[in-house]
Amino acid sequence: MALSRAHRVFGAAEAEPFGISSDALRQRAATGGLQRVGRGWYAPADRPLTWTHRVEWATRTTGGVASHRAAAVLWKLEGFRASKPEVLVPFERRVRPTGVKVHRTRRWSPAGHSERNGIAVVGPAVLIGQLASYLPEVRLRACIDQLIREKHLTVATLARFHVETPLGTPGRAALGEVLSQFVEDERVPMSDFSRLVADLLVAGGLTEPVLEHNFYDDEGLIQMVDLAYPNQSEALAIGLDSLSHHRDRATFIGDRRARNRLELLGIKVLLFTWWDYTDEPELLVAQVRKALSGH
Structure with missing residues (x-):
């Protein structure tokens, strides 16, 4: 029927536009015309019920998204097999359908969700x-x-x-x-790292820094820094180092000489590592804010 072509799993809400009542759905299920997936939910009877039917029903009956092991199967991650459907729902939603593992979260964010095989699922991250x-x-x-x-x-x-x-x-x-x-293993390019820190600073309420800014003195180019606030009353240069232990001696010495020249020009310099960004992002933002405030 047209309803089965439009929906793999459906309930009364989907059937109503086709002129099919809840009673009619139950009658068709009783006579073998439909298969009952869950309370008030059905699937066509022309093919066997599968795990996919169950997961889709679980997401739609809870208003959630497939998560954890169920999401890993939908994303086709190696080593995961179909098991009890798992869904993620907003914390305030109290639902517990039979045979479904429900996870609740206070950080419900549709922007972080996706779709696989027509089923709502958490995104990769x-x-x-x-x-x-x-x-x-x-x-x-x-x-x-x-x-x-x-x-x-x-x-x-x-x-x-x-x-x-x-x-x-x-x-x-x-x-x-x-x-x-x-x-x-150098899987994080410096350009990506710079953009991540810039986004972090903006999210923390600061203005967007300039990426890859050149500073000069009377001798010429001092250094191109990863991020900068060059137009503040007190200019600030921000250096990022995600691979400090890979640097050679010449680079190490050159960086420090450049920093001295920047300091002599009255330009503040802050240096951050990847671990500053991942482990203490609030401190990173606070230190930049303090440097820009002149304190």
Whole structure:
């Protein structure tokens, strides 16, 4: 029927526009014309019920999105198999359908959700945050690698998600450890790191810094810094270093000589590492704010 072509799983709300009442749905299910998926929800009888039917029903009956292991299956992560449907719902939504594991969150954000095979599901970054709370580090990294390889995720996006996750959230520390490995193998380009810090400063209420700004003195070019506030009453240069232990001696010496020249011009200099960004983002913003205030 037309309803089955429009919806894989449907209830009274979807049937009503087709002129089919709740009573009619129940009658069709009783005579074998429909299959009952859950209370008040049905699927066509022309094919067997599958795990996909169950997950779609779970998301639609709760108003949530597939999450955790169910989301990992929908994203086709290696090593995950279909099991009890799991969904994520807003914290205030009290629903508990039979046979469904419901997770509630105070950080409900539709912008972080996606769709797979016609089913609402958490996005890749949110999924990794969930998996980080219980997967071993090696397996968590494998999941991240797969999502990056398949172009569903970038390290920069995952790093932004990590920073926005409140301290103490289960899995946050484990995710930070894995992200540090991507820094060590140079999977985080400096251009991405600069943009992440710039976004963090703006989110913290500061004006957007200039990226890759050149400072000069009477001798010529001093240095191109990653971020800068050159037009403040007291100019500020911000240096970022995600790979400090990879730097050679010449670069190390040159950076410090350039910093001395900037200081002699009255330009304040702040230096931050990847770990400042991921582990103490509030402190990073506070220190930039203090430098710009002249204190």
